[in-house]
Amino acid sequence: MNEPRRDDIPGWGRGAAWTDPGAPSVGRTLATSLAELGVERAFGVLGGGIAPFAAGLAASPIRFLHTRHEAGAVFAAIEAHFATGRPALAVVTTGPGLFNALGGVMAARADGARLLLVSGATARTLVGRGAVQETSAHHLPGGLGQAGAMFHAAWQPESVDELPAIVSALAQGWGRPGGFVAHLALPLTLQTQLVGPDTQLTPPRWHQALPEPDPRVLDLVLDRLGGRAVVWVGHGARAAGPELATFVRAAQLPVLTTPRAKGVFPERDPLHLGVSGTGSSAGVDSFLAARPLDGALVLGTRLGEVSSLLSPRVVPRAGWVHVDLDPTAFAAAFPGTAGLGVVADCGRFLAALHVRATATGWYRRAHHPPMLLEAEPTAPSPRPDGDVGPAYLMHVVQELVVDGSNAVVMSEAGNAFSWCNHALRFASPGRYRTSAAWGSMGHFSAGAIGAAAAADRPVVAVVGDGAMLMNNEINTAVAYGLRVVWIVLNDAQLGLNQHGMTALGMTPVETQLPRTDFATFARCQGAIGLTVEREPELAPALAQALALPGPVVVDVRIDPTVPAPIVADRIRGLLAQGGGR
Incomplete structure (x- = not known):
């Protein structure tokens, strides 16, 4: 049996119009729009079901890195986002490619990343006809093709005319505070189309403004931070470090940080009690066990098991003061507990709280009992024998x-x-x-x-x-x-x-x-x-x-x-x- 030679295969190497690197293909045009929205890098595993989009992506300003597994691609995209603050892109093919990415997608949603997953899809005209790796709304769980617990938004367009609305929705999603994870499933029939001059995919600019904190709310918060109170800092407050330091140092309030908030407040500062939850220090455990908290200002965390161990002893007697952009975070881990929820950006809220505390003389009146600080551990010497401790x-x-x-x-x-x-x-x-x-x-x-x-x-x-x-x-x-x-x-x-x-x-x-x-x-x-x-x-x-x-x-x-x-x-x-x- 003779092996086929490429030169003997009709049409080998002769691309259609959309394969020209300069052609306004859907892949290239869409990728250029994503670059205008801030995407710099994409990670993925390619296959036939997503190849035309990938070809267009290669001709765009976005740098594509080919990983060895789809889960790795999504995890890499998540960390690219958190390293830069820019939205990230993951690219996978149909069927197994999409399913292999789902663990990473759930991590992106849980961590609050800004991510777009682009996958291949089966055209509607081929659904039910036995297409390879058939991927359609009829063959997938509902959560993969619609907004829900996994994706904030999901689309499977069939025509170029649908793309401007999708780009606009992405611009709004990534322009709002917090995470936004979306799925765009592209059938081959759409990937191979050209975008005409009348179709504009230039993303609109969106920024969602938040109201300034109400002075009456600020006074209520300050009233609840007397006595044995703490400021409990989470990942959602990671950009509020300067405002946090200004407020807690003026108030002499101790600070707890969740594991994902390590470093938001310097961990060797005398006011830093330690890390709460998983891996918490003995000092934190002793502080919380000594007697109940009078008050707690919770910033940007849902206080889930990893952050609080869901321990009832952390619930303050005066109830929570909980600041978050997402109101569903309030008392989510401690149902039935009372508190004051404030929908706000943590940095802006702390800045306003500092101004109010200064103007009302609260800093002079507030009294917070001294803390028992945990001593720095003694530097160990290496043991000459045995495994590494x-x-x-x-x-x-x-x-x-x-x-x-x-x-x-x-x-x-x-x-x-x-x-x-x-x-x-x-x-x-x-x-x-x-x-x-x-x-x-x-x-x-x-x-x-x-x-x-x-x-x-x-x-x-x-x-x-x-x-x-x-x-x-x-x-x-x-x-x-x-x-x-x-x-x-x-x-x-x-x-x-x-x-x-x-x-x-x-x-x-x-x-x-x-x-x-x-x-x-x-x-x-x-x-x-x-x-x-x-x-x-x-x-x-x-x-x-x-x-x-x-x-x-x-x-x-x-x-x-x-x-x-x-x-x-x-x-x-x-x-x-x-x-x-």
């Missing part, structure tokens, strides 16, 4: 990465984010990323490449071996020369499951993993791989990794017997949910 690893990461570089630190769901939340201290926002409500393993082992591609700074991802086996984009990082350092907590087990089940009196079920040589795994893909087996080897290896220009995997043999700080808190929560003691 996770506390010592955190000490070295603090010294070399957090304090000694400008790298963004990311922590993966599981033991990694519990240790990082608990032990690392940041002085400014934008240096730390972790997931909260969704907590997908593989988010940051893959998503780190998005931040590295979008921001001109290195990224250090602290991940577990289970997550690294589940999803990683080392090969993609090599392809694009991205400055990512993966620190793999290699304990040859699913550590959080192992310790959690043991603590609950259960026999761990299939938590052990074959030991993986992640350094060799990295090297076989073209990255640098370093192995750390003892604590004295850790600092030199990490310093070397930070000095290298491309992707590096640091395989750290972690002591498997040490449970993460999350275990005790998580056990209490599971027992409460399951009716245990």
